[in-house]
Amino acid sequence: MSEKYELIVLGAGPGGYVGAIKAAQLGHRVAVVENRDVGGTCLNRGCIPTKTLIHTTELLEEVQSCERLGIRVGQVAVDFPQMHERKSEVVTQLRTGIESLLKANKIDVIRGTAKILNAHIVQVGGDTYEAEKILIATGSKPMCPPIPGLDLPGVVTSDEMLEGQGVETKNMVIIGGGVIGVEFASIYHALGCEVTIIEALERILPNMDREISQNLNMILKKRGIKVYTGARVERVEQGETLQVFFTAKEKAQCVETETVLVSIGRSANTENIVAGDMDLQMQRGFIPVDHTYETSIKGIYAVGDVVLGGTQLAHVASAQAVNAVCSMFGEKMPMNLSCIPSCIYTSPEIASVGMTAEEAKEKGIETITGKAIMSANGKTVIARADRGFIRLLFEKESKRVLGAVLMCCRATDMITGITDAVANGLTMSQLAATVRPHPTFSEAIGEAIEDAEGGAIHAAPKRK
Structure with a gap:
């Protein structure tokens, strides 16, 4: 007899483990199939290790320039193996946390590579498992273009x-x-x-x-x-x-x-994921889904990097997984995926959300733009940060905020507040009424709002 589950999830990355835990919280018996480490690409080979290294190199650059701040240090050297040892410690700590969460929620972790035999049977190695629902969250892998020589060492x-x-x-x-x-x-x-x-x-x-x-x-x-x-x-x-x-x-x-x-770029990890007689109507390896994330085969769902036309971000996969699980078990989908923030961890950081001016123009929406240059921001001057800005986009008639672009220190943290504003249709006056502390990078959000209104306090008057 094969084991029976109400949900089997393929992949234990940000989509897979989040979906599994959500289903368990709703009272369902769940299993996760994973052929590598729990946490997926984001934790093991993507977001977390990259940002750990970025944090280290940012500290390195600060130390190298600290004499201008009145701090003298000896010769600075890079210990490359130790950098990666620290990276591994961070990854291991977070991975252990996810494994503990799966165990605490009584989710079975099945090690191996899964193949879906039909809408209710999953095969892993020589074993088969039965499920009422199946969620595909197998993520993606780096693409390799057909350029001669890319198989060379190095x-x-x-x-x-x-x-x-x-x-x-x-x-x-x-x-x-x-x-x-x-x-x-x-x-x-x-x-x-x-x-x-x-x-x-x-x-x-x-x-x-x-x-x-x-x-x-x-x-x-x-x-x-x-x-x-x-x-x-x-x-x-x-x-x-x-x-x-x-x-x-x-x-x-x-x-x-x-x-x-x-x-x-990255391609979907969907090779050999279904038996030969099953048709998920994949395009270039990506799986089409409907608004509930159900595929062309009833009872099989897909989220994250494998979804056709989707956004390959960890937080998107997690949000999609929550909605998919709630939908498949008759619950209301709680996550608003109409407004997705994007983040890039360069120096300065980059973040954006919502509509761009070009997109608004294509849709025939008249807009107002407000911009703050970060060289006038006190916290930016203190941090000796590179050139940057915050730009907000408002609908001209309603004054609703439509989108934002940030290129400055802490942009990836500040974007959350603006995402809330875009998602909830807040207006220019509602945003302007908020008192922002000084000195902070977020003060510049207020300056950008004032600029849109035509009266930024810390910027020279615009020529008429």
Whole structure:
């Protein structure tokens, strides 16, 4: 007899373990199938290890510049293995916490690779398990484009950069100027590595606001990171070092490097996930779902990075999982996924939420923009932070806040408050009435609101 569950979840990442715990809280018998470590890519090979390394390199840069603050220290040295030891400690601590939560909620963890045989049977190795509902939350993996030479030693993905002792190198070419690419560029530049970014599209962070892309491009170049946009990598060859051949502005170029990081995006982890006679109507490996996250096969749901047209973010996967589980068991879906914040952990940090001015224009919505330049913000001056800004977008008629873009210290923390405002349709006057403490980075939100109203206190009057 196979074990029987009310829900079997495939994958124990941010979508999988959150969905499993939510189902258990609703009183259901749940199992999770995982063939690697609990916590998924985000915890083990993504968000958490990356941000741990970023925290370390930010401290390194602060120490290196502390004499200007009146602090004298001796020679500063980087212990690369110890950095990754600390990263592993953080990952292990958080992973242990998730394992404890699964155990406390009486969720069975089945180790192995799952295959869905039909809408109610999951096979793991030689065993089969029966379920009323199935939730696919198997996440994604780094994509590797068909560029000759990417199988050479020294060519890596974010997985190799973050697992074990990482990759210590003196110079690096990063293929792809998206979120992963610019975060690793920041980390390795801080460690003294010579970094080159090659992006195929016309700008880095091509899916972000144009001003953000342009601003970050200038900051990276000022720091000495080489950035090529509108560039196409032709091949990678092995000589005394790796040679990356590419074309930029119709000119053939070559960069020699020890390491090549491929970071052009991620593909869904759905290969061989269902039996051959089952059809989830996948497109390029991604699974279409309806508004409840149910797939084309009744009783099978999917969330997170595997969803067709979805946003590949850990917090999105978790929110989708909560809604999917509530829906499948007849509960009201509690999460509002109409307003998703995005965060990038460069220096300065970048965060955005809601609609852009371009999107509003396409929809025929008249808007008002308010902007605060962070060079006038006291906390920013104290922190000696790079150039940055906060920009808010309001609907002209109703004065409702539609969206925001932040490029400044603590942007990834401050975006939550603005997300609440966008999600709840707060107006310019409602936001302006809030007293914000001084000195803080968040003061600039008030300045941006005042600017939209036409009277920012700490900015020169606009010319008429």
